[in-house]
Ligand SMILES: Nc1ncnc2c1ncn2[C@@H]1O[C@H](COP(=O)(O)OP(=O)(O)OP(=O)(O)O)[C@@H](O)[C@H]1O
């Protein structure tokens with residue numbers, strides 16, 4: 001990628017095409033390298049011109065923007081698609097993102113919105129490419145002793161209600177119980193975060209919304225003041241108490257918060273939402289491991305298949321994405337083997353269903369790992385935590401934190 005952003009404009013209406021090319025021509029950092037009037041022409045031109053960004057109309061007569069985006073991922077993987085549509089429905093957005101589009105703009109949009117979106121996508125892609133280019137070196141250095149940056153684990157699922165928050169909270173608590181590690185838990189579900197409820201933390205506490213100005217200013221000293229200490233030893237960065245406040249938190253804030261938490265903790269667990277929002281993608285990009293949850297339900301399995309395709313397009317290695325089957329023993333007519341066959345991958349970890357322990361703990365605001373340590377579900381969580389951070393050293397002191405980080409890395413990279 002050079003410093004000027006190379007854009008290919010694709011729209012079947014000549015006036016729209018020219019208008020967009022002109023608008024972008026006014027921006028000093030853009031270079032409109034070509035235009036195309038159809039999906040097929042877009043692919044041909046992209047292969048020849050190697051644009052950074054393809055600004056793609058969704059509705060075109062021969063091949064629509066979604067099909068063209070899918071083909072582009074194979075033929076010109078370095079081009080990032082910004083989709084344009086007059087329809088703003090969630091289904092269009094979802095299908096575009098699954099096809100590999102990086103951004104979705106609803107027409108009409110202002111020239112400022114257009115330029116800002118393209119710049120944002122370009123910056124993200126550039127960061128991703130440079131990260132991928134250095135991933136081998138990073139893996140080696142992260143595994144080396146004495147490297148202090150912690151491991152970031154995003155707990156994600158492409159379907160809601162499958163147990164992300166339950167597992168994120170108990171995983172963090174279990175990892176802290178192993179001793180010798182500083183563990184942070186960030187609620188990445190900014191609009192409807194439940195982490196505080198599961199840990200019985202008052203919503204009056206500080207949240208990431210209060211931290212946003214400091215994150216913007218690049219101040220890292222403030223983080224400490226905004227973390228809430230839970231009795232388990234886990235330090236929590238809460239989601240904002242209301243959806244209005246959540247609007248103040250952007251993908252950049254999420255990314256910076258994770259960077260700062262990673263610098264001062266051995267393990268950072270992030271509870272994500274089930275949507276492919278810009279924020280979620282920023283969190284998943286930052287993560288070393290994406291614990292992707294699924295359940296024995298047909299909709300969960302279907303969405304998982306789609307997510308695995310998206311993960312590949314986002315450049316996530318298959319070892320970064322770990323599959324966790326929650327409520328694995330539910331007898332609902334689908335077997336684990338059926339799931340593995342359907343998604344073409346083995347499940348990496350399983351957690352059993354234990355409504356009694358889980359819901360009782362939830363309603364009391366005490367993680368089940370603390371209130372019912374002997375239960376099988378707690379043992380499953382402990383096994384998951386150990387797979388991520390390595391075996392515990394209960395007697396380890398805070399001074400052993402670095403060793404803990406090194407053990408975590410070793411364990412993490414043993415998966416690869
Ligand atoms: N292993 C389990 N055994 C029994 N119940 C479980 C288990 N895991 C989660 N649950 C229950 O499933 C419900 C959903 O869990 P949770 O809120 O953690 O899911 P989520 O994916 O975070 O949902 P949301 O989309 O609302 O954020 C809760 O009632 C929880 O207690």
Ligand SMILES: [Mg+2]
Pocket residue numbers: 164165166189194
């Ligand atoms: Mg949740």
